[in-house]
Amino acid sequence: MSELIQPRVLKGFRDALPASEIERSLLTETLTRTFRQFGFVPIDTPALEYSEILLRKSDGETEKQVFRFQDNGGRDVALRFDLTVPFARFVAEHKEELYFPFKRYHIAKVWRGEKPQAGRYREFFQCDFDIVGSDSAAVDFEILALMKAALESIGVTKVTIRLSHRGVFNRFLARYNLADKSEDVLRAVDKLSKIGAEEVKKILSESCGEENAERILTYIQGSGTKSEDYKATLNMIRDMAGGEAEDTKRLDDIRTLMEETGIASSFVLDPSITRGLDYYTGVVYETFLDELPSIGSVCSGGRYDNLAGLYMKDKVPGVGSSIGLDRLMAGLEALGQSAAREGFTEAAVFNQDARSMGAYQKLAHELRLAGISAEVFPEAKKMAQQYAWAEKKGITWGILEANGAWTVKNLATRESAEGLDTKALIHHLRRQ
């Protein structure tokens, strides 16, 4: 036998042990049910694509972070680094097969060679949902309503979704001749929650002058940080941008739909939300946990006016959002709301005598038919070992054979019932 290989994963990669994989599975299953309730359908795209497809529009920073190589056929290929670029390619390639408005969700892995640091991995899940083929306020609203419903479905009820509109901001910048400074301004504004208003003002003063820095600060701070301040803030930024236009009307329409459906209180109009240098052209939004805003946005997105422009001439407008699953799971854990558990087994049939294996397996079989997840300890090992296994796995019920009948114990409370036949046992477990 040759030397052993050290079992290890690559730097920045990780295994998911059962507890965390169960948590991720349960979260994505619940999110999936909500997406479907809103009419969204799943798609999938390859993990590996032509580098040309994935990288054409990227800045140098993205390119450096991508896992890119020549395959055995000499093709220049790369692992996808997000789910948006492949979706754009997908829409262009399949537009004749799709129906519009097209609503898709996609929960899958992406890869980036980022410098590993706390909470940053080179392989992680993205959870995207988009509506393409409509430029209406209705679908802007639907994505926002879905964000709220999706987070609620996984128990995240104390959230604030902060939205804004890039169009209003651009009009405001143009009005003060700052359009050519917009990259600098967006970069600075994006730092507001991290470095505070004073520091942002300093940076802005350097590129735009003090008066304009003041103006921008006033704009991005709006008229208040509560949901009720929506209209006041809208009035204010409308004035600062030079009056009513499609963009301000859109923010008004979205608010009306929120009020009519009774979900307005979760949404704040926050002009400091710009999503930095992202490709958004309309509404943009970020979502913060009320009890843990410091971890940053757990669900962000916005409207783009031309998703697949690199791949086809037709313009496909869309609006989408992405849940940061890893960040959200870290947040839930910090709030004591983690859904992590070690297993799904409700009942363990203990093994006191290997000759009774047929009876044990028959019982497990009948429990499963009755909808109770069950397993048999396969070997007649010491009871202490079997109990330890059941406890480690978080199993609720332990079942033992005694005098030709079943005894069932609640492994947490130690309560038990004796002398049950299989039917009575199933009845007992179902009553709990």
Added chain:
Amino acid sequence: MSELIQPRVLKGFRDALPASEIERSLLTETLTRTFRQFGFVPIDTPALEYSEILLRKSDGETEKQVFRFQDNGGRDVALRFDLTVPFARFVAEHKEELYFPFKRYHIAKVWRGEKPQAGRYREFFQCDFDIVGSDSAAVDFEILALMKAALESIGVTKVTIRLSHRGVFNRFLARYNLADKSEDVLRAVDKLSKIGAEEVKKILSESCGEENAERILTYIQGSGTKSEDYKATLNMIRDMAGGEAEDTKRLDDIRTLMEETGIASSFVLDPSITRGLDYYTGVVYETFLDELPSIGSVCSGGRYDNLAGLYMKDKVPGVGSSIGLDRLMAGLEALGQSAAREGFTEAAVFNQDARSMGAYQKLAHELRLAGISAEVFPEAKKMAQQYAWAEKKGITWGILEANGAWTVKNLATRESAEGLDTKALIHHLRRQ
């Protein structure tokens, strides 16, 4: 604007459009529920690993097919080509954190640079389930029982699981001094269903002589191809292998458990099943659709005595199986049992007047709260276009506003009900 990039995927890769992705999602969700009922838990491992870890034990053939490259840090890495090697590494790396017997399922993508051909892709899903840490007949039986239950759960009831034992076969070969020919023999026997008994005999005669070829043919054909022939075939191969041993006792024990749980009729003892050159050491099995055996095995596996031997000294015996999801989906489609559908939306709220958007969204919101998946057509386009969209998406109910009340139409049968308020509408939809 620069030139457009042709939207296309790599050769051997493919997108999943909604209908096929929905089918795959529904199948894996149902399989997952069954795995959990049997006490299995999910894990995940990285798509990318050190080549050293993935390729150490591989033959040249595997190596040629692997997507392998140097990452930006100069590491020799590869995309996983199956879920077994990463699982072996996982068990060695985390053995202190796991509990044994450990039952895991893992449904995820793997990549192989195989020559693309009908039904063969370079990226595909594997669906593996294994029990490691026990060498008992109980867990051999559990995997077999789970295979049957998992296939049944997705509507595949007419199947035959054919099993055998590599140990008995090895004893038989050794008895006739054919142990050193075992690779040739396994390769030839594996071709039985493809080329027939006569051709296999010809090949075997060349390497083992005519008398032994005859003997091997007799052995692998057993005493019959029905479930009831199990014991007769077992008696026959026991004799041919030189009498009772652990291996034949194991086949007997497994059969007893099948009979005691009432599932024996789906299982056939078929000594021609050997799984070729795979690493199995105990029971081995393959599964065929009764109505479409020609597509080959849809679920195969077996027992191995040392899963993680490359990575640690402790021996971890195990038994596992893998469902060929793509092949199974192709089979279900050929049998008219495909679960493909275009969407999950039950009710579409049509848009006759954009000014009523608030009322439409409020209705959709209330339908969802009542557990009915619903969506609003976002723009007041022509009704023909809205009906076409709803039909394409497979939506059952169309809802229209008329005189301040709702009209609901079954889009397939054209039956309708008029003058409903929201409560009456929900009642109407629930009654169906």
